[in-house]
Amino acid sequence: MSRIDRSHDGTANAEAASDGPSASGLGGGGGLERLPGGLAMLVLLGAVLLAYFIVPFAAFLLRTRGVDVAATLSEPAVQDAIVTSLVTAPVATAIATVFGVPLAYVLSRASFRGKRLIEAAVLLPLVVPPIVGGVMLLTVVGRYTPIGSAAAALGVSLTGSRAGVILAQTFVAAPFLVVTARAGFDSVDPRLEEAARTMGYGRLRTVRLVSLPLARNAIAAGIVLTFVRAIGEFGATMMVAYSPRTMPIQLRVSFIARGIDAIVPIALVLLAIAVIVVVAVQLLVGTPRRY
Template sequence: MSHTDRTRTDTPDRNGDAAGADADPRYRAGREWLPSGLAVPALLGALLLAYFVVPFAVFLLRMRDVAVGAGLADPAVRDAIGTSLLTAPISTAIATVLGVPLAYVLSRASFRGKRLVEALVLLPLVVPPIVGGVMLLTVVGRYTPIGAAAAAVGLPLTGSRAGVVLAQTFVAAPFLVVTARAGFDGVDPRLEEAARTMGYGRLRTVWLVSLPLARNAIAAGIVLTFVRALGEFGATMMVAYTPRTMPTQIRVSFITRGIDAIVPIALALLAVAVIVVVAVQLLVGTPRRR
């Protein structure tokens, strides 16, 4: 074989490689901005994304003209932040302890009245929060049997942190149930059956198989529940206007002193939500593509 032939044989065909790259969708997708046919959906999505981003950007720009430190030093603001940071985790914990088992039952069991239970779980999501607060008052209000009994033992369920927790749990817990159920629905029942054949009981199978496989969905539900509880206003205002939470204090500050007065506490509310989301992502991680 001549030197020329060896050169032709050993040297890759650049034109051929380019043609192969063009024919391979993996190379083509890497070089294009968007796969063909997605321009219109991307444009529509970009409009919604801009609608999300612009208010954030304008809000952050407004911070330059506001004394954030002085606003956060206000005792009323600090009390509101403390109340929210105390009650929202408690509400989220209650929703998790009670909601995850309910989500598993709805995912795995078939029973009479299941559709009704599913509808009841969604009910707080479709009812306006302020109406939800009114509904809670009819059960735990000061002059109801439950509310009067609780007040008699020194644990009032309205106008207290307990009332805040009740309101937050009512409006936020459904997010955990719905999201966790979706996670359990994604777990192959055959994996649970395999664990049962190895001698594991139902609870041990759930703990060792179902919960780890559904952990990302459960974590997402916890984040949604916490953020929703943290930002709850309508039901909280009806059940426990005091002690004030961050959303309630934002409303009061806006009415009394205008929009600049709410920037510090709104920034605190946003910061707490972002920190929680990032922390959960670092602890749980994101699901890997297969």
């Protein structure tokens, strides 16, 4: 190799050595200078949205320092709202689970005419405004509808009652269970089910012993998400059952009557539930691994 070639190779190797640590984030400098070219801009753009998420939480928590949380939470109306939400949301979640998991499995495994329409029907409550969902429910279970009248004749009111709250919560929250559970069933290798069938297992036994255990994390995450969506439901519940009040409805009533300080304690309860749900979902689903 000539002297010129050796000189050229040495320069290239020196440049590669100087660029390598910077690109990998192992070399000198710190912060964004250590990121590969172009990635720093993506980090900055993402940081803007992340700050938009974090700053309101921080400002809200600072606001709580001047509020008598215990006094507000001891008010009968607030306690009734908390009890109503904590009673109705689990019931709505249980209903969504009992009926949603089978529907999710059918949508994952079966092929039939009209499947696209059923999938669209499942997604419909997710895309329509909740208040519109409440209006649609009223056209079915309202006091003067056939179903509502029949229920009233039996002594069960489907509006203005906890039953109405559960109906509204189930309508808006159940799709989260179906969508999440279906994703879990989609991730199960059908060959495992086929192997179980060749061993003499029936369809239901295969689902119980193979499909459900393998999809349990996704189903559990769907249950948690359904619960938090139900407990935070406002629009549809307001239309179907304004009373008894749930926490979101009581929050709105308190805000109109006494301003933002009056709703801080209720918001803290909802925030605590949300934090617990986020942690639960992270533990159940985890963070995707990089290979």
